[in-house]
Amino acid sequence: MKVYEKLLKIQVSKNSRLCVGLDPRIELLPKPFKKKLRDLLKFLEIIIEITHPFACAYKINFAFFEQYGSKGLRLIESIKKTIPNDIITIADVKRSDIGSTSQAYAKSIYSHFGFHSATLNPYLGIDSLLPFFEYEDRLNFVLICTSNPGSADFQKIKVGDLFFFEIVLDKLATFYPSENLGLVVGATNTKEFKIVREKCQSNFILAPGIGAQGGNLSEILVTNQNFPLLVNVSRDIIFAGSNEDFETQILNKTKYYFEQLKIVK
Amino acid sequence: MKVYEKLLKIQVSKNSRLCVGLDPRIELLPKPFKKKLRDLLKFLEIIIEITHPFACAYKINFAFFEQYGSKGLRLIESIKKTIPNDIITIADVKRSDIGSTSQAYAKSIYSHFGFHSATLNPYLGIDSLLPFFEYEDRLNFVLICTSNPGSADFQKIKVGDLFFFEIVLDKLATFYPSENLGLVVGATNTKEFKIVREKCQSNFILAPGIGAQGGNLSEILVTNQNFPLLVNVSRDIIFAGSNEDFETQILNKTKYYFEQLKIVK
Numbered sequence: 001m002k003v004y005e006k007l008l009k010i011q012v013s014k015n016s017r018l019c020v021g022l023d024p025r026i027e028l029l030p031k032p033f034k035k036k037l038r039d040l041l042k043f044l045e046i047i048i049e050i051t052h053p054f055a056c057a058y059k060i061n062f063a064f065f066e067q068y069g070s071k072g073l074r075l076i077e078s079i080k081k082t083i084p085n086d087i088i089t090i091a092d093v094k095r096s097d098i099g100s101t102s103q104a105y106a107k108s109i110y111s112h113f114g115f116h117s118a119t120l121n122p123y124l125g126i127d128s129l130l131p132f133f134e135y136e137d138r139l140n141f142v143l144i145c146t147s148n149p150g151s152a153d154f155q156k157i158k159v160g161d162l163f164f165f166e167i168v169l170d171k172l173a174t175f176y177p178s179e180n181l182g183l184v185v186g187a188t189n190t191k192e193f194k195i196v197r198e199k200c201q202s203n204f205i206l207a208p209g210i211g212a213q214g215g216n217l218s219e220i221l222v223t224n225q226n227f228p229l230l231v232n233v234s235r236d237i238i239f240a241g242s243n244e245d246f247e248t249q250i251l252n253k254t255k256y257y258f259e260q261l262k263i264v265k
Numbered sequence: 266m267k268v269y270e271k272l273l274k275i276q277v278s279k280n281s282r283l284c285v286g287l288d289p290r291i292e293l294l295p296k297p298f299k300k301k302l303r304d305l306l307k308f309l310e311i312i313i314e315i316t317h318p319f320a321c322a323y324k325i326n327f328a329f330f331e332q333y334g335s336k337g338l339r340l341i342e343s344i345k346k347t348i349p350n351d352i353i354t355i356a357d358v359k360r361s362d363i364g365s366t367s368q369a370y371a372k373s374i375y376s377h378f379g380f381h382s383a384t385l386n387p388y389l390g391i392d393s394l395l396p397f398f399e400y401e402d403r404l405n406f407v408l409i410c411t412s413n414p415g416s417a418d419f420q421k422i423k424v425g426d427l428f429f430f431e432i433v434l435d436k437l438a439t440f441y442p443s444e445n446l447g448l449v450v451g452a453t454n455t456k457e458f459k460i461v462r463e464k465c466q467s468n469f470i471l472a473p474g475i476g477a478q479g480g481n482l483s484e485i486l487v488t489n490q491n492f493p494l495l496v497n498v499s500r501d502i503i504f505a506g507s508n509e510d511f512e513t514q515i516l517n518k519t520k521y522y523f524e525q526l527k528i529v530k
Binding site for chain 1: 288290326328329331332333334335336337338339341342357359360361362363364365366367369370372373376377378386387388389390391392393408411412413414415416417418419420422423424429432433436
């Protein structure tokens with residue numbers, strides 16, 4: 001079954017659009033943990049146990065693992081094994097390269113680590129993404145309009161009547177089928193979100209930027225009521241508590257976002 | 266000493282603009298080697314021994330290591346230790362992300378792995394690159410115009426009188442000092458190379474795309490005679506030979522490119 005279809009089914013069966021972002025940081029581990037890599041694994045296992053009933057996907061942010069080098073990647077290999085098979089896994093890597101290098105990145109994410117999905121950067125052009133799309137069952141989330149202030153620098157410059165990100169979007173959507181092409185649109189961009197959704201109604205949109213980054217959840221839910229949407233929350237859930245009661249705090253925050261993000265309320 | 270200055274000094278002392286790209290592939294290892302990760306390390310150690318007198322930098326392409334997961338990154342950690350200190354190391358990672366994620370990537374490349382330089386992707390805007398530039402002694406090579414056909418899709422679209430990559434370049438050059446801002450311009454883009462060089466004369470340009478990718482070396486050398494330039498050759502050197510005499514073949518190819526790329530001939 002294609003990841004696109006699998007994700008839709010999980011969303012309906014769990015009545016959830018929630019994606020939990022695993023962005024671990026040793027320095028933010030709750031009190032009961034030592035500030036060590038081994039404890040990071042224990043912490044993430046607890047997060048997965050608590051959030052699994054409410055989430056349809058986990059987004060693993062490679063940067064926070066790569067900062068520990070090979071040991072960090074070994075941690076991803078370990079965590080990946082503990083994630084149940086009935087949930088989608090997204091490698092948040094924002095990779096971009098050309099030719100055989102892009103092939104090697106796709107092999108890393110989809111063959112070696114075995115993720116369902118990856119986030120990708122489009123600056124190098126359509127051909128640079130092809131090796132990821134050659135894994136025909138996977139769902140690639142390509143950056144369209146990001147949640148940071150710097151998204152205005154290049155993504156939102158005007159090219160004739162269009163924003164630059166629209167040109168990127170139009171070309172991608174012409175070339176790649178919607179069931180393989182997911183789109184990353186930061187939740188801080190409510191106006192841009194509407195533009196993307198008007199053009200692409202069957203593509204999954206992955207919306208980061210909720211919680212700590214201040215994105216507007218209710219507006220986005222209105223725009224996307226009947227379309228495939230995945231909303232990521234990272235820090236606001238996984239670092240909800242810093243003391244002994246951290247598990248209760250995480251559960252409460254997870255339930256809060258789960259309620260907000262139900263498909264049928 | 267800043268990496269910019271160190272690289273200039275090495276180039277003068279070795280009379281070389283040659284950067285050797287370490288893009289290892291088990292399947293291409295010469296006959297004497299087993300197709301195993303351990304042999305990849307041996308092979309790369311030999312490459313470094315042969316090429317070191319002629320090169321001013323090594324570019325390590327992370328994708329080819331990441332395809333082996335944590336073991337691949339351990340290989341980078343091992344190789345990094347065998348590279349002598351009198352040569353510049355570039356992490357070819359083309360990373361791009363925002364906020365604390367970009368910080369974690371910068372920490373990975375510059376603190377954990379300890380590279381002098383990294384390649385970065387500008388699509389997410391000026392602020393996304395900032396954590397790398399906060400390592401003030403390092404030299405960041407940002408993608409401007411790449412060597413693949415797909416560079417025409419977005420980088421070369423026209424925005425008024427300018428190419429899109431010129432807008433990227435102008436903004437980057439306004440914001441970041443030239444001794445921290447290197448530029449990646451594919452050697453297949455001779456016209457675009459001239460445009461970049463007219464705008465930015467003191468920035469280092471890293472030119473991949475020579476050899477296997479068919480870039481035009483002589484034209485680029487004319488355009489850059491008096492400016493800081495680093496030309497990368499990967500496959501054409503490291504996989505110059507597939508049999509028992511592979512070391513001789515590698516040495517010959519290295520010397521060939523060294524001759525071509527001398528600063529003073």
